[in-house]
Amino acid sequence: MRADDDIEKKQMKGQTEVKHNILQKYLRPWMFKISEVNSDILYIDGFAGWGYYPDGSPGSPILAMDVVEQNYSSLKHKLDNFYCTFIENNEQNHEELEQAVNEKQEECPPVVKPDPINAKFNDFATDFLDEVDRPIPTFIFIDPFGFSGVPFETVSELINMRETGVELFITFMSGKMAQFMETDTHSIAISEILGTEDWEDRVDLDGSKEERAEQFLEVYEDQLRNQAGVEYVWPFQMYEESKSQTAYYLVHATNHFDGHSIMKEIMFNEGADDQFAYLGPDHYLFEEEQMDLTSFGDENGNSKFQRKIESLADDLYERYKGEQTTLKQVMKETTHETPLARPHYKDAAEHLEEQNLLDVTHRPDRRDGNKSRGVGLDDDITFVDKPRLGDFCP
Numbered sequence: 001m002r003a004d005d006d007i008e009k010k011q012m013k014g015q016t017e018v019k020h021n022i023l024q025k026y027l028r029p030w031m032f033k034i035s036e037v038n039s040d041i042l043y044i045d046g047f048a049g050w051g052y053y054p055d056g057s058p059g060s061p062i063l064a065m066d067v068v069e070q071n072y073s074s075l076k077h078k079l080d081n082f083y084c085t086f087i088e089n090n091e092q093n094h095e096e097l098e099q100a101v102n103e104k105q106e107e108c109p110p111v112v113k114p115d116p117i118n119a120k121f122n123d124f125a126t127d128f129l130d131e132v133d134r135p136i137p138t139f140i141f142i143d144p145f146g147f148s149g150v151p152f153e154t155v156s157e158l159i160n161m162r163e164t165g166v167e168l169f170i171t172f173m174s175g176k177m178a179q180f181m182e183t184d185t186h187s188i189a190i191s192e193i194l195g196t197e198d199w200e201d202r203v204d205l206d207g208s209k210e211e212r213a214e215q216f217l218e219v220y221e222d223q224l225r226n227q228a229g230v231e232y233v234w235p236f237q238m239y240e241e242s243k244s245q246t247a248y249y250l251v252h253a254t255n256h257f258d259g260h261s262i263m264k265e266i267m268f269n270e271g272a273d274d275q276f277a278y279l280g281p282d283h284y285l286f287e288e289e290q291m292d293l294t295s296f297g298d299e300n301g302n303s304k305f306q307r308k309i310e311s312l313a314d315d316l317y318e319r320y321k322g323e324q325t326t327l328k329q330v331m332k333e334t335t336h337e338t339p340l341a342r343p344h345y346k347d348a349a350e351h352l353e354e355q356n357l358l359d360v361t362h363r364p365d366r367r368d369g370n371k372s373r374g375v376g377l378d379d380d381i382t383f384v385d386k387p388r389l390g391d392f393c394p
C-alpha cells in the first residue's frame, strides 16, 4: 500500500477538481448566509492534505481561505473571525501544508485564522467535543483516502453540537468498501464508519461492486437521518471512468434547508446530464453548457428538460391540489423525492401559474418573498382545485 505522502496519491484527478468546485462554490454562499447571524465561523478540514497539488492546483485548505480573500470586500462588515482548523496526520504532508497555509495567510485579511494541526482526525474531534460547550457555526469537511478513522459516533456527535449551524461534507468511500468488505479488518472499519453492523444484512455479497457501493451509501444515509437525526442528506456520485465503477460519493448533511437547497443546486450544475454524478472527463459539462441543456429540443420543439419541469409541476399539482402553502414548504416536503432543485421548482410553479392552476400572493415582507412577478420561495401560493381539460376526457 502506498504511503499517504506518496506523490502518486497527490496527483490531481478530474474527480478532485469537481470535488473542489463543489466545495468552493458552496463555501461562498454558506459564509455569506452564516455571517449575517454570526460574525465568527469555523471551518474544520479533517483530512486536510498537503496544500498544493503537483500541478499547482490549490488543495481544500487553501480553497477555503481563498473564499474569504476573494470576497472580503463584501464580508468585512459582518465577518470578524474565520477560524480554519486543518487536521493532517501525515508528518510530511503536514509540513507542506503548514508552509502553504503560512504563505496563503500573507495574502488574506487578518480575519482568516488558520491552524494546521498534526493529528488524527478522530483524536482531534474527541478533544474538541470534550472542550467546546457550544461551538460557533461550523462546516466540517472530511476527505479521507479510505474509510477508516471516521467513526460514525464522532460524526453524529459533531453534527449535533448545535441544533443547526453544523454542516458536514464527507467523501464516503463506498467503492473501496464494496471492494474490501470481505476481509475482517476492513469489515470492522466499515462497521465503525457506518455506526452499525446491519450492513452485513443489507449489502449483498453476491451483488456487483456497483450495487454494493450503492447499498453502502443507503446504509450511511439512513444512519445520518435516523441515528444522527440529520434532516437533509444529499449525495453526489464520483465515477472512476477508467475502472467503470463508483469511486466514492460526496455526501452533504445539514439541518438547514437553505444550505441543503443551495448545495443541491450546485451539485446539479456540476453533475453530468442532470444526474448528481461526475461520470468522467468526457461527460463533464461546465456551467454555461449546462444551461444549454434546456435548449435541446425534440421534434416538437419541447426540450427533455422542459418535460421534466412539466412533470414536476404535474406531480406537485396532484399532491397539493386545494392547499395553500409556500414553495419553500413544498420543497422541504418533497426535496428527497426529486433530483430537481430550486430553479426548477420555481419554473414548475410559474408553469402552473400560467395555466391558472396556481394563485400567487407576493410576500415582499418575508425574506424570500417576491415584490412582483414570478414565484418567490416565501410567497403564499394556492394550488387551485379545478377540473383540467384532461379531466373531461373519457
Ligand SMILES: C[S@@+](CC[C@H](N)C(=O)[O-])C[C@H]1O[C@@H](n2cnc3c(N)ncnc32)[C@H](O)[C@@H]1O
Pocket: 004, 005, 046, 047, 048, 049, 050, 051, 058, 059, 060, 061, 087, 088, 089, 090, 093, 119, 120, 121, 122, 143, 144, 145, 148, 149
Ligand atoms: C484525500 S487527502 C486530502 C486532500 C485534501 N482534502 C484536498 O482536497 O486537497 C487525505 C489526507 O488525509 C491524511 N490522513 C490520513 N489519515 C488521517 C487521519 N486519521 N487524520 C487526519 N488526516 C489523515 C492523509 O495523509 C492525506 O493527506
